[in-house]
Amino acid sequence: GAVVSQHPSRVICKSGTSVKIECRSLDFQATTMFWYRQFPKKSLMLMATSNEGSKATYEQGVEKDKFLINHASLTLSTLTVTSAHPEDSSFYICSASSSPGTDTQYFGPGTRLTVL
Amino acid sequence: QKEVEQDPGPLSVPEGAIVSLNCTYSNSAFQYFMWYRQYSRKGPELLMYTYSSGNKEDGRFTAQVDKSSKYISLFIRDSQPSDSATYLCAMSQVRTGANNLFFGTGTRLTVIP
Secondary structure (H helix, E strand, C coil), X not given: CCCEEEECCEEEECCCCCEEEEEEECCCCCXXXXXXXXXXXXXXXXXXXXXXXXXXXXXXXXXXXXXXXXXXXXXXXXXXXXXXXXXXXXXXXXXXXXXXXCCCCEXXXXXXXXXX | CCCEEECCCXXXXXXXXXXXXXXXXXXXXXXXXXXXXXXXXXXXXXXXXXXXXXXXXXXXXXXXXXXXXXXXXXXXCCCCHHHCEEEEEEEEECCCCCCCCEECCCEEXXXXX
């Protein structure tokens, strides 16, 4: 149980284009989803927290107009990187929590974004 | 000072060795402690989850929490090459509704056959 999937697993795009990454909880309802970014040999950096049906809460320094997050259902959240630039190249990982009161997060397999 | 400190390694051990991975933290409000394993280019996988102080054992893995010292450990017995991965500690506060985890930087472990 507690499986989280991400799609795509890898994407290469041109600078200036937008990329959408999907995060799905496959066997549970995710009231809260999180988006992280991970640089090589670095830990996870929380970008934003989203609750189903409400606006995402972004961490300090994360541009909400650049990283659009939608959590339209209890099993799906999307992250759209708008007008991507090479410095946006990174490993993006989502996680999901089944209950607002629990601190256990289940992670997706990650999406490797490369912006040329 | 970072909220969570973890030695990044790398750590190399021979197969069958006992591995000790550690994290220290500064926030005494942390109550929930987790260890994640992350294989290269994959998302983290939850290994152990403990609440408050004490030990928890699951197969070859033992998680230990010492809140008085603000120190947590993960022990791996009879280590296997398949244990080669990056191990991340994570912790969070008493339930605030924020659901945010504070991660260590991860320790890269290699088990040599």
